[in-house]
Structures are given as C-alpha cells and as structure tokens.
Amino acid sequence: MECISVFDMLKIGVGPSSSHTLGPWRAAERWIAELKEMGHFKQVSAITVHVYGSLSLTGKGHATDLAILLGLSGADPEYIPIEDINGIVAKIKSEGSLSFNNEKILPFNYKENIVFHREFLPFHANGLTFEARLSSGKTITETYYSIGGGFVVKEELIHAKENLKTLKTFPFPTQKGTELLVYCQQENANISDIVLENERSLRTDIEIDRELLRIWNTMLECMHTGCHTEGNLPGGLNVRRRAYDTHQRLMGNVPYSSPQEWLEAIRKTEVKFRQILKWVSCFAIAVNEVNASLGRVVTAPTNGSAGVIPAVLMYYLVIENHNAGFNEIKKFLLVAGEIGSIFKKGATISAAMGGCQAEIGVSSAMAAGALTELLGGTPEQVLMAAEIAMEHHLGLTCDPIGGLVQVPCIERNSMGAIKAINAAELALDTDPKNAKVPLDKVVNTMWETAKDMNSKYKETSEGGLAVGVHLSDC
Numbered sequence: 001m002e003c004i005s006v007f008d009m010l011k012i013g014v015g016p017s018s019s020h021t022l023g024p025w026r027a028a029e030r031w032i033a034e035l036k037e038m039g040h041f042k043q044v045s046a047i048t049v050h051v052y053g054s055l056s057l058t059g060k061g062h063a064t065d066l067a068i069l070l071g072l073s074g075a076d077p078e079y080i081p082i083e084d085i086n087g088i089v090a091k092i093k094s095e096g097s098l099s100f101n102n103e104k105i106l107p108f109n110y111k112e113n114i115v116f117h118r119e120f121l122p123f124h125a126n127g128l129t130f131e132a133r134l135s136s137g138k139t140i141t142e143t144y145y146s147i148g149g150g151f152v153v154k155e156e157l158i159h160a161k162e163n164l165k166t167l168k169t170f171p172f173p174t175q176k177g178t179e180l181l182v183y184c185q186q187e188n189a190n191i192s193d194i195v196l197e198n199e200r201s202l203r204t205d206i207e208i209d210r211e212l213l214r215i216w217n218t219m220l221e222c223m224h225t226g227c228h229t230e231g232n233l234p235g236g237l238n239v240r241r242r243a244y245d246t247h248q249r250l251m252g253n254v255p256y257s258s259p260q261e262w263l264e265a266i267r268k269t270e271v272k273f274r275q276i277l278k279w280v281s282c283f284a285i286a287v288n289e290v291n292a293s294l295g296r297v298v299t300a301p302t303n304g305s306a307g308v309i310p311a312v313l314m315y316y317l318v319i320e321n322h323n324a325g326f327n328e329i330k331k332f333l334l335v336a337g338e339i340g341s342i343f344k345k346g347a348t349i350s351a352a353m354g355g356c357q358a359e360i361g362v363s364s365a366m367a368a369g370a371l372t373e374l375l376g377g378t379p380e381q382v383l384m385a386a387e388i389a390m391e392h393h394l395g396l397t398c399d400p401i402g403g404l405v406q407v408p409c410i411e412r413n414s415m416g417a418i419k420a421i422n423a424a425e426l427a428l429d430t431d432p433k434n435a436k437v438p439l440d441k442v443v444n445t446m447w448e449t450a451k452d453m454n455s456k457y458k459e460t461s462e463g464g465l466a467v468g469v470h471l472s473d474c
Contacts, residue, residue, distance in 0.1 A: 003170045006337030011150045011299045012218050013077040015291030016405035018303040020062030023146025028071025031130045032101045043134040048113045052127040053120035054352035057460045061403025065114050074102035123155050125352035148350025149301045170198040177383045177439035184379040191379050192331040195338045216329050219310035222297050224259040226286025233292045235404045243286035266318045281414035284311035288410040301340040301349045305363035307413035312367035312420050335373050336366040339386045347447035351398035351459040354450030360416040361393030367420035380432035383439040388423035390442050397457035399464025
C-alpha cells in the first residue's frame with residue numbers, strides 16, 4: 001500500500017507552480033544525482049532539456065524554464081534566497097553558460113538548450129527529458145514526469161496514475177477514507193492521532209514538530225509578505241496586487257514588527273461577518289500573489305492552491321480560537337495532509353491530469369476536514385466536510401490566462417477557502433448517519449470526471465478563460 005507522509009503533501013518550495021516549477025526543479029536535481037551515481041557527471045560536456053505537453057504549453061508562464069535553470073545550477077528551492085533567483089537566471093542568459101550543480105561550467109544557450117515540444121508523452125501530461133552529451137561522444141537521456149504537488153517519477157505509471165514504491169509501512173496504512181475511519185474507531189482516536197502515529201514510523205516527535213513548525217512559519221511569513229507588498233505581479237497581465245490594499249483597509253494603523261506580532265495584532269481587531277470574508281480572502285490571495293512572483297510558499301497540496309490551507313488555519317487562529325497555538329496548528333496540518341493523500345492515491349492532485357478540481361478542490365477538502373477536527377467534529381464529520389468541499393468543486397477546469405498562475409488562479413484560492421469553512425460548518429451540523437455521499441465516492445467521481453474532461457481544460461491554456469480572454473484585453 002502506498003504510504004504518503006504529511007511532508008510529502010506539504011512541501012516548501014518556490015512558485016508559481018508545484019507541477020510546472022517545483023517538479024521540474026526537483027527533476028533536474030534528481031537527474032544530477034543519478035548522473036553521479038552512474039559515474040557520468042564528470043564526463044558531461046553539454047546538456048539539453050526537452051519539455052513536453054502541459055509543461056510546454058504553459059511552461060513559460062509557470063516559470064518552468066527558470067526552474068530547470070535553477071535546478072541544473074544546484075540551487076535548492078527550500079532554501080535559495082528568493083532575491084538571488086533573478087541574478088542566477090540573468091547570468092546564465094547573458095554569459096551563455098551554466099554552473100552545472102555549482103561544480104563545473106558548461107556551455108548553455110537558454111534559447112536553444114531548453115526545447116519546448118507541444119506533443120504529449122504517453123505516461124503523463126507533464127513530461128521532460130534531460131539529455132547529456134559526454135566527453136566520450138556518447139549521448140544519454142532520462143525522462144521524468146512531474147505528476148503534481150512537486151512529486152516526480154519516471155515511467156512508473158499505470159493507467160496514468162501514480163504507482164510509487166512503498167519504502168516503509170505505516171502502522172495504520174490508509175488508501176481510503178473508510179479505512180481511516182476503521183482505525184479511528186479501533187483506537188478510539190481522532191484522525192490527527194492516527195496520522196501522528198504513522199509519521200512517528202518515519203521521524204522522531206522532535207523532527208515532526210520541527211518540520212511542521214517550519215511549514216507553518218513559511219505559511220505565516222508568506223501571508224505576511226503578501227499583505228505587505230504593493231504593486232503589480234510580473235508576467236505581462238499587469239495584475240494589481242489586492243492583498244496589500246485589502247490588508248491596509250482592514251488593519252488600519254495597528255503597530256507590529258514581525259509576522260508573529262502581526263498575527264497577534266489581527267486577533268485584537270474587531271471582526272464582523274463581512275470582514276471575516278475579507279480577511280480570509282486577503283490571507284489566501286496574499287499567499288498566491290507571493291506564489292505568482294516566484295516567492296516561497298508551501299505546496300498544499302500544490303503551489304496553485306497554496307493559499308487555501310493557510311487562510312483557513314489563520315481563520316481558526318484569529319476568529320475561532322485566540323488561545324490556539326502550535327498544538328492546534330499541528331493537528332490541522334496532520335489532518336489536512338492525510339486528506340490530501342487520500343485524493344492523491346485515489347485520484348490526482350495534478351491540474352494537468354484533472355483540471356483545477358485537483359488543486360483548489362483538493363485543497364478546499366483538506367482545509368475543510370482539518371478545520372472540522374479543530375472545531376470538535378468527529379472523524380466521520382471530518383471526512384464529511386472534505387467530501388462536501390470537493391463535491392462543490394467537481395469539474396472545475398484549469399484555464400490560466402497567458403499560462404500564468406494569476407487569473408483566475410489567485411481568486412480561486414479565496415473561493416476555495418470560503419467553501420472550506422462553509423463545508424466544515426455544514427458537516428458539524430449534520431449527523432453522519434444522514435450523509436448521502438461518502439468521501440471515497442467523491443474521490444472516485446473526481447477521478448472519473450478528470451478522465452472525461454477535455455484536455456484543453458487541463459492546464460494547457462487552450463480552453464476556457466485562457467482563450468476567452470486575450471493578453472491584449474488585459
């Protein structure tokens with residue numbers, strides 16, 4: 001049975017896309033590691049990268065080319081100073097060379113050595129092939145697939161679904177929601193308790209807490225940055241940053257000097273219903289404006305949907321429970337990660353395979369379930385909330401204008417967050433015995449919908465708003 005950790009579902013990386021930016025970046029790193037394992041790295045004299053399918057069709061808008069350059073240069077998306085990115089890319093373009101893994105200089109023509117192909121490779125919509133010419137004259141290639149959420153595989157797919165190797169067995173291995181509920185009943189435990197025991201088979205409690213805190217701090221800093229950055233987003237659409245203006249109106253002149261003090265200051269503001277909507281939208285939009293600017297975010301489960309989970313968690317912290325701290329944050333992230341893994345195992349989290357229902361829909365379901373547990377819901381109600389959230393995202397297409405993760409992507413995060421909160425409230429007011437649609441059924445329905453969806457609505461910018469609205473109109 002496939003075992004997916006919370007830290008697989010919640011990754012720290014650079015925007016704007018987990019599948020089109022973080023995935024290719026990680027693929028480049030993996031290729032370098034494999035070259036070294038095979039003893040070829042020192043013999044490499046030239047490299048070319050071929051990009052296919054959705055990666056090609058929306059790659060320029062998703063910074064796929066830049067991610068490849070950074071990955072080949074040996075930069076780490078979790079730790080690279082964001083302010084260094086433009087300089088590294090500009091140097092490669094101007095000098096016509098690349099510091100391969102920051103170890104050896106190779107000739108590299110940006111316009112010629114990254115080749116975009118419109119055709120799709122057979123196993124997944126997001127394919128890329130790395131080609132190396134060795135000093136012996138031999139050419140070797142390796143193909144990878146970026147399957148969503150920063151996950152990268154080779155040709156290990158069956159019927160276009162992931163078949164990842166299980167490296168370690170969890171004490172409570174889960175493929176479906178029904179299995180998760182059985183464990184909760186057997187152990188008389190909440191979902192977060194079950195997930196924590198699984199994580200303990202991989203890491204110590206200290207490591208789990210440290211990494212979850214690092215994830216939360218990245219989310220908090222991302223929201224803080226988005227709320228305090230003014231201007232237009234890059235890429236040519238000239239999209240005005242909204243979070244800054246909304247935040248200014250909501251916050252006023254309350255003093256603070258750090259993201260944590262900012263959180264405490266928001267808790268002290270008087271919030272009414274309309275302001276709640278504005279705050280939640282502000283948090284979600286702030287994250288995805290940072291994402292659209294090649295900022296650092298947490299894939300949750302993807303970069304394109306990175307704003308939903310932090311926005312709903314902030315809602316809980318600043319509206320529902322001012323006394324909440326790391327313990328509640330930890331439970332929220334554990335539950336969210338587990339729900340996301342159920343969708344990944346049973347369907348997909350790749351917009352190139354399933355449209356935006358696979359990104360915003362899944363993130364909304366993750367947030368809805370996590371919020372429900374914090375609000376006192378039973379495990380059955382947690383899964384009901386996740387089901388409700390996804391049910392009302394079924395069929396959502398991925399049609400980014402100009403191939404940029406901006407319109408309608410940024411707004412969709414605010415809508416997904418609001419739906420998650422509403423789904424949690426509906427679940428809390430419902431007896432699970434009266435539920436008509438189990439989570440596993442909606443996961444299966446989502447996957448069937450994904451397979452039926454026309455490819456032009458799957459992150460290709462060949463349908464929907466992407467063709468209905470032209471760059472010249474913006």
